[in-house]
Amino acid sequence: MLRTPHLIALAAALVAGPALAAGNDDAMLKLANTSGCLTCHHIDPGGKGPDGLAPIGPAWKDVAAKYKGQKDAQKTLTATVMAGSNPYESHWKGKVSGLAMPPNKVAITEADASKLVSWILQLK
Numbered sequence: 001m002l003r004t005p006h007l008i009a010l011a012a013a014l015v016a017g018p019a020l021a022a023g024n025d026d027a028m029l030k031l032a033n034t035s036g037c038l039t040c041h042h043i044d045p046g047g048k049g050p051d052g053l054a055p056i057g058p059a060w061k062d063v064a065a066k067y068k069g070q071k072d073a074q075k076t077l078t079a080t081v082m083a084g085s086n087p088y089e090s091h092w093k094g095k096v097s098g099l100a101m102p103p104n105k106v107a108i109t110e111a112d113a114s115k116l117v118s119w120i121l122q123l124k
């Protein structure tokens with residue numbers, strides 16, 4: 001019987017935990033993961049890609065910093081995510097090991113891509 005209060009406290013902490021996480025981070029991370037984005041992208045800068053090379057795609061916090069304050073970024077980047085990037089006009093040349101992003105429209109709907117890009121752009 002002595003243990004009961006502890007169990008209640010533990011249960012309360014477990015319930016409170018995710019609710020305290022900022023905004024919809026959990027939902028967006030899950031979406032990014034199930035859509036395959038995280039095989040090429042990290043959230044935080046400084047990560048490594050396969051074989052210790054630069055990461056395949058840019059860290060999403062770097063993406064947020066690069067497009068900060070650009071009004072059309074949300075639309076443009078959603079279009080790039082769906083259709084893929086142009087290897088002849090790389091925006092991340094020399095900074096990432098991937099030459100281009102392939103189209104993701106097989107993996108994600110445009111509505112979900114739009115949500116994910118909005119979330120990426122507000123990362124700090």
Ligand code: HEC
Pocket residue numbers: 032035036037038039040041056057058063077080081085086089090091092093096097098099100101102104107108113116117120
């Ligand atoms: C196969 C690897 C790969 C996958 C999977 C991938 N990306 Fe990328 N992504 C890249 C590369 C490489 C670039 C850099 C393109 C460039 O240099 O212009 C990039 C760039 C981006 C950019 C910045 C584009 C720009 O013009 O600056 C965003 C935003 C992005 N990816 C989001 C996503 C999202 C969201 C997903 C999942 C739906 C995803 N990526 C899946 C490789 C990938």
